[in-house]
Amino acid sequence: MSERARDFLHLCWIAILEEVGNYYKEGNGIKYRNVQRRPGKYVAKEDGVWQRKRFGEDQEAFVLNAFVRHLGVMLADTDLWHPNWCEPEIIRGSSLNMPSLTESKFDSIVFSPPYANRFDYFESMKVELWFGGFVKEKTDLQELRKSSLRSHLSSDLARDQEEFETLEQLIELMDRSASSWRMGVPNLLRGYFSDIVEVLRHCRDKLDSGACYVVVGNSAFGGMIVPSDTLTAEAGLRAGFREADIWVTRHLTVAPQQRASLAGLEGFMRESVVVLRP
Ligand SMILES: C[S@@+](CC[C@H](N)C(=O)[O-])C[C@H]1O[C@@H](n2cnc3c(N)ncnc32)[C@H](O)[C@@H]1O
Incomplete structure (x- = not known):
């Protein structure tokens, strides 16, 4: 075989x-x-x-x-x-280290990053990670969690962050008495969008034409919507893309416990494709 x-x-x-x-x-x-x-x-x-x-x-x-x-x-x-996909090349590694993984240029890039929702995939996918041979020791799992994109609170939140003015304005609107504030979500969001800018810089370097398509969903914390689609579009422009479009694809439901604090903002809970052109 x-x-x-x-x-x-x-x-x-x-x-x-x-x-x-x-x-x-x-x-x-x-x-x-x-x-x-x-x-x-x-x-x-x-x-x-x-x-x-x-x-x-x-x-x-x-x-x-x-x-x-x-x-x-x-x-x-x-x-x-x-038909061109007959000889795919599969590269294992982190998108944060893209330059060290391949020297190839790409025609287009399509991806869906983890959303800025605190969801820890390493917890929910741990059986698959063990059985798939991706982790062999408990420390391997911790290592993966730490080095992953900062979308959950077990990632390495001490890594460098970029200043992101629009995000800071949104964080200002967050309810400081909310549990997400106490858990450190503002810092998580700073890390998340810093990582997104870095990944998009690598994507920009890999494209001479075509486009980068990013599927992303918005989230909500402390009575505030995190408009990840518009922030990702802004991150793309910052990363050197010339043009950004947002295709809204579907609306997401607001969790029952968040309904009162998000009244009037429900329309911003959505999933979109952010299209970035070099
Ligand atoms: C929104 S899902 C997209 C999945 C798949 N590409 C799709 O479209 O169905 C994000 C994927 O990113 C990976 N992931 C989750 N958390 C991550 C993290 N912190 N760092 C890097 N990758 C992560 C997981 O494989 C997860 O399924």
Whole structure:
């Protein structure tokens, strides 16, 4: 079997872990299927019973079926690949270190960064990271968290920050008694948009023509909307792009606990494609 085919199957295996495993993603983390939530506590489910209920009598067949079904989905996707994508080059590394990863120029760049919403993907994806072989020790996971883009509070918030006047004006509007203020969200936002400017500078260097498409969603903290789409557009101009457009694609719902403080601003909770042209 070629290395590429093996990688394809490995990716399929990682993609079905949640379906065939004893955990599921919820909120900002994972929950276990072998316990049941009761008011104020978790109660263990009877071993051997919950597994039969979820996976049926033949657990091996359950896993195999899930694998084959998902492989079908992945193969169907390949029909949509562009003919030029037959020889893709996959580079593993951080977008913050792009210059050291490749010397190639790109025709266009499409990406969706983590949103500025405090969501810690390293928590919710830790099973996939371990089973996928991306982390081998607990310290590897900590290292990844620290070096990642500053979208969550476990990243390295002490790294350098760029001045961003528009962001500072928005931070001024935040409710200082809100829990997000106490948790250090203003500093997180400063780190986040500094990282976005840095990534976009690298993207700018890689493009002579074409465009950079960034899919990003806005978020809300302390009674204030973080308009990540307009801030990303501004970050793009700062990074050296000549033109920025925002295509609003859909509206996001406001969490029930934020509805009162965001009354009248709900329209700004949206997901957009920011198009940056060199
Ligand atoms: C908004 S999702 C986009 C996912 C995918 N590109 C898509 O369009 O469905 C952001 C992705 O960035 C990665 N990610 C999450 N947190 C990160 C962080 N702090 N630093 C770098 N990458 C992160 C994860 O792979 C996550 O799925």
